[in-house]
Amino acid sequence: MELWVRVVMLSAVSLFLFIGIAIGVDTWQFRSASEAGTAEILSIRQEIRSTEDLNGDSTSIISYYPTIRYATNQGAYYEAETAEALPEPIAVIGDRVPIRYITGSQGQVRLDRGALRDWLIAGAITGVSLIFFLITLIFTRREIPEI
Numbered sequence: 001m002e003l004w005v006r007v008v009m010l011s012a013v014s015l016f017l018f019i020g021i022a023i024g025v026d027t028w029q030f031r032s033a034s035e036a037g038t039a040e041i042l043s044i045r046q047e048i049r050s051t052e053d054l055n056g057d058s059t060s061i062i063s064y065y066p067t068i069r070y071a072t073n074q075g076a077y078y079e080a081e082t083a084e085a086l087p088e089p090i091a092v093i094g095d096r097v098p099i100r101y102i103t104g105s106q107g108q109v110r111l112d113r114g115a116l117r118d119w120l121i122a123g124a125i126t127g128v129s130l131i132f133f134l135i136t137l138i139f140t141r142r143e144i145p146e147i
Contacts, residue, residue, distance in 0.1 A: 006140040013133045020126030027118050034100040036112060039070035041095050042079065044086070064090050070099055070109065078106045087113065 045065045052058050063085035071077050078101075091097055102108035 009136050009140060010011060010133070012083055013129060013136050016125060017129035017133055020124075020129050024122035024126060026120070027122055029106075030102070030110065031100065031115070034102050034108070034110075037072070037101060038071050038096045039068035039099045039109075041066045041091055041093050041097060042069050043067045043093060045081065045089075046086075066091070066097070068097065068099065070101060072101065072103055074103065078109070078134060080106055080109050082109060082111055085101050086111070090110050108115070 019106055043066070045067070047063045047065060049061045049063070050058050050059070065083075065085055067079060067081045069077060069079045082099075086097075098112040100110050100112045
């Protein structure tokens with residue numbers, strides 16, 4: 001196999017491996033520095049995205065982003081809009097949702113969906129990328145002629 005094909009294949013697989021590791025590091029840093037709590041939903045912002053396929057059919061995707069109020073363990077109250085959409089079924093204003101927050105940083109808050117859900121994406125991307133990386137190494141190895 002030619003060298004440029006090997007470089008392209010290994011580069012693409014390495015990029016996905018790097019992305020999986022980066023998501024894992026971000027998750028680890030946030031979970032180790034954050035505290036668990038609950039928050040009250042104050043309002044919900046609806047975001048509609050439309051996509052159109054090749055046939056001209058349009059599909060709308062609706063996401064709901066809550067603005068929440070939460071109290072830290074030190075007694076300070078904060079309000080923030082989460083960067084993550086609410087999962088199905090959609091909560092309503094006044095409901096309480098589990099969160100993780102970094103103390104002293106108002107904008108550092110995420111919906112808490114559990115440790116398994118947090119690690120699932122990073123683990124899946126890293127695991128699949130590692131498998132493809134090994135497969136690529138095996139099938140693109142150089143053949144050494146016998147003497």
